[in-house]
Amino acid sequence: MVDGTIAEFRTGRGVPVIVLSQLGQRECIVLLITVLGLPSLLSQRIVPALRVVAQIALGSVDFLHFTTIEQLQEQWIQRRSDHVILHTDNPDVRIANLLTINAKQIILVSEDPTSVALHFRYSRSMELEFAIRSASSIFASLHDIILGCQNLLMLSPDNCATPKSFIELVLQFLDLKLSNEQADEILRSIAEADGKHWLSGKALDGDAHHRLDGDEQALIHSLNPYGAIFRMRPAEGFNWPRGLFFGTDRMGQPLDAPFAETIELVGPARILCYGPYFHLPPGEWTLRASLEVNDNYSGNELLIEIMIGLEVQVHRPALLPVKGHYGFEVPFTVVEPRNAVQLRLWTRQGAIEGTLALGMIEVRKTHRDRA
Numbered sequence: 001m002v003d004g005t006i007a008e009f010r011t012g013r014g015v016p017v018i019v020l021s022q023l024g025q026r027e028c029i030v031l032l033i034t035v036l037g038l039p040s041l042l043s044q045r046i047v048p049a050l051r052v053v054a055q056i057a058l059g060s061v062d063f064l065h066f067t068t069i070e071q072l073q074e075q076w077i078q079r080r081s082d083h084v085i086l087h088t089d090n091p092d093v094r095i096a097n098l099l100t101i102n103a104k105q106i107i108l109v110s111e112d113p114t115s116v117a118l119h120f121r122y123s124r125s126m127e128l129e130f131a132i133r134s135a136s137s138i139f140a141s142l143h144d145i146i147l148g149c150q151n152l153l154m155l156s157p158d159n160c161a162t163p164k165s166f167i168e169l170v171l172q173f174l175d176l177k178l179s180n181e182q183a184d185e186i187l188r189s190i191a192e193a194d195g196k197h198w199l200s201g202k203a204l205d206g207d208a209h210h211r212l213d214g215d216e217q218a219l220i221h222s223l224n225p226y227g228a229i230f231r232m233r234p235a236e237g238f239n240w241p242r243g244l245f246f247g248t249d250r251m252g253q254p255l256d257a258p259f260a261e262t263i264e265l266v267g268p269a270r271i272l273c274y275g276p277y278f279h280l281p282p283g284e285w286t287l288r289a290s291l292e293v294n295d296n297y298s299g300n301e302l303l304i305e306i307m308i309g310l311e312v313q314v315h316r317p318a319l320l321p322v323k324g325h326y327g328f329e330v331p332f333t334v335v336e337p338r339n340a341v342q343l344r345l346w347t348r349q350g351a352i353e354g355t356l357a358l359g360m361i362e363v364r365k366t367h368r369d370r371a
Contacts (some may be wrong), residue, residue: 005304040119043109046155046166050107051085052189053167057176058083069094069130090141091280093282093336100148107173108146110154110230113139113223128216129244132223133277133340139226139235140279146229154230163190219243222278235281237364244276245343245358264353265300269347273358277340287343288329290359296322297353306332309339317348320356358361 054061066072067090076084088095099106113135120131138237146152153173167186171178178186212220218241225235247259248304252270263272287306299319306314314330334341343361 024059040109040111040116041158042111042155042160046109046160047087048193049163049166049190050170052193053170053176053186054083054085056186056189057171057174057178061085063087065089065093069098086167090138090146090338091217092338093260096145096282096337097184099145101147103145105151105153105174106145107153107155107163107170110156113226114220117220117223128212128219128278132220132244133279135223135342136226137338139223139229140281140334140341141228143229143281143337147232147234152232156230163187165231171367178268224277230256234365237362238278238280240276240278240343240361240363242358242361244278245273245361246275247273260359261357263356263358265296265347265351265356272345272347272356274342274344277342279337279339280334280341281337282334282361284333284368285341285363286329286331286366287361287363288327289343290325291322291359292322292325292357292359293354294323294356295354296320296351296356298349299350300351300354301348302332303348304328305342305344305346306330307342307344308332308334309336311339325359 008086051061051063061083062073062075062079062081063085064072064079065087066075067088067091072095076203087098091099115133116138117128117135120126120134121128124131125310126134145164153169155166159169164187165181167190170176188227222238222244225238228235242259242261243257247255247263248271249255250264250267250270252268259273265272302318302320304314304316304318305312313332316330318326319328332341341363345358
């Protein structure tokens, strides 16, 4: 549990837990960066530059990168300075809860979700679908931390167009005063490392949007609702296009080919489709789906499953019509946003005829009426 871990953490070196309660006293800087693993183009410039600013302004500064409580605890005990930059990407739910409750100042590198996915695609040679899933994990894990912070500095390509504008924003936010000599030293250090190319990669991701065909545009737009968090609003719902799902052959074996628009029911009882392994913020959700059924004369039944990570949370049978449109909705709950959400559709009996077409799939946050 977080409380137990933090209580133990407090005893290390006899200091308050990660001095998050002392942020107003310039003893710590919290940085949240919206990338997983390999930094994005913007973060590749912002993070080293932030370290330069902190080191020149404060002196010795430790840089802690972590995604779990255990990693944070270990690094905190080994730190050498009272000044700390906390850097997390794709944090687990315990870290998210810790920062949501305790962090008083957060610096966030705000980047368009589609740009993050495209950076994954081109920098790691990922298939677009896998890049989208990776990006969804990042934004799902950071979602509640961002919305829960009352004192947040968002650094974006627009307000950090030059090293000077970036430095001014950070110093003002952290209430740090520098001499002219220190300011010049920061600019020189950044220039030596990357000054001639500051944010030069921004155009790369912008051009990448134009290289996507229509189907790919539909896939990547599934991430768009996460952009709401940069307006301090929650992501309320997502549309999952058919292209994010996986299909199977008549024996239920995964297909390498793209998911078929029309699924043949002919064959043994089997899994028909599954996916999209998309990540959602914590909370209660409802999935709604529409199907079109034809020639189901034998009255086959559908088995609807929702998996969160490796846990089957929903397992529900449904009788398919002989012909026509069929819809269903199922509620589910996300606790750990790093666990991907998956819809799985099975046939419960073998069939000698019939087809099924997957239509709209959407998930919406569940809002319960308060008494």
